[in-house]
Amino acid sequence: MRKLSKVALRRPPTSEEQLAAMRMLVRDTAADRPGVYRMIAGDGEVVYVGKSKRLRTRLLSYFRCAFPEEKGARIVREAERIEWEYMPSEFAALLQELRLIKRFRPRFNVAMKRDGRNYCFIKITKAPAPKLVVVRGPGQDDSAVYYGPFLGAMGVSDAVRELNDVLGLRDCAIDQRMHFADQPELFDAFPRTPGCIRYEVHKCLGPCVGGCSVQQYDERLALARAFLDGVDDGPIEVLRRDMEEASERLEYERAAVLRDKLKRLEALRGQFARLRFAVETLSFVYTVPNDDGDDRVYLIRRGRVRAERPRPRTPDDAATLLGLIEDVFAADDRSTGQIPTHEIDELLLLSSWFRRFPAELERTSAAHEIAPLAAAS
Numbered sequence: 001m002r003k004l005s006k007v008a009l010r011r012p013p014t015s016e017e018q019l020a021a022m023r024m025l026v027r028d029t030a031a032d033r034p035g036v037y038r039m040i041a042g043d044g045e046v047v048y049v050g051k052s053k054r055l056r057t058r059l060l061s062y063f064r065c066a067f068p069e070e071k072g073a074r075i076v077r078e079a080e081r082i083e084w085e086y087m088p089s090e091f092a093a094l095l096q097e098l099r100l101i102k103r104f105r106p107r108f109n110v111a112m113k114r115d116g117r118n119y120c121f122i123k124i125t126k127a128p129a130p131k132l133v134v135v136r137g138p139g140q141d142d143s144a145v146y147y148g149p150f151l152g153a154m155g156v157s158d159a160v161r162e163l164n165d166v167l168g169l170r171d172c173a174i175d176q177r178m179h180f181a182d183q184p185e186l187f188d189a190f191p192r193t194p195g196c197i198r199y200e201v202h203k204c205l206g207p208c209v210g211g212c213s214v215q216q217y218d219e220r221l222a223l224a225r226a227f228l229d230g231v232d233d234g235p236i237e238v239l240r241r242d243m244e245e246a247s248e249r250l251e252y253e254r255a256a257v258l259r260d261k262l263k264r265l266e267a268l269r270g271q272f273a274r275l276r277f278a279v280e281t282l283s284f285v286y287t288v289p290n291d292d293g294d295d296r297v298y299l300i301r302r303g304r305v306r307a308e309r310p311r312p313r314t315p316d317d318a319a320t321l322l323g324l325i326e327d328v329f330a331a332d333d334r335s336t337g338q339i340p341t342h343e344i345d346e347l348l349l350l351s352s353w354f355r356r357f358p359a360e361l362e363r364t365s366a367a368h369e370i371a372p373l374a375a376a377s
């Protein structure tokens, strides 16, 4: 287990007697089956949530940590009891772990177990003068709009910078005061010189110095959102036209700068196209077997489990499942780069699961192919 020295302990270490009692309970009653567990402090705080394919083995490992600074030792020394529940499969345990982490937000669960790949998102902050920010994942601010995920934060940041420059969107500090042109009573109190080079070189509309109205800024932002949604190539067309005009005027240096910008924006458009493809491919019916016959059927649409049912055993069950599949997959499925904040972690989890275990894709079926499965049950 890795070290986790940053998480401060909030209470005196659990006594040796209590630790021995917890260990004995695990040893005597836990089974080596998939499941999730919660480490709970004396006052009821859930300090850690975990999952394992072999629950008993995992739980016993907490009591074998060689050093007190190890993550496992630190967690178990804040817990006075361990609770666990068995799940029908490792996949089910993974999903349940994510849901419990979201529910309890335990201190020791760092960064919500995100996929280790270099994922990032583009967040659109709230008014006034919203800005595009590249972030690693959703924060606590559920009302923000997110696009993604993307791979390669540096490349995405470069492309977003170009998008900001092309559209004249701001990229300054989030708390920069804004003074739109249609807010004269506010503007009068501030000097017109912004002290920001981006306004001077026409890379920002200057919402901080009355350089544009709220509506003008919102129109540019709408263009950016449409571009990120993949429904509008406006910024690319603007650059292409400028580049051609510069070239006709024999301004080759400027044309070359515009050509490089164009390339970066086209790369960004390409990334969005790949993302839309990735999210769409995470739409199917996934059947997970269980040794005890507790097979589960997961209806996954656009990277999120929309429903879960036991595999049907009777014609009535099969008919019910078919009705559910129809409901889930008939829902409005407009292709867009925007992703609701609360769906991001599950999307990453599913993407990671099927990448780690590509053979699992053989257990999936497109929704329209599921009728024979249900009928045969």
Ligand code: SF4
Pocket: 169, 170, 171, 172, 173, 176, 194, 196, 197, 198, 199, 204, 205, 206, 207, 208, 209
């Ligand atoms: S001109 Fe004003 S709003 Fe635009 S980036 Fe500079 S400080 Fe921010």
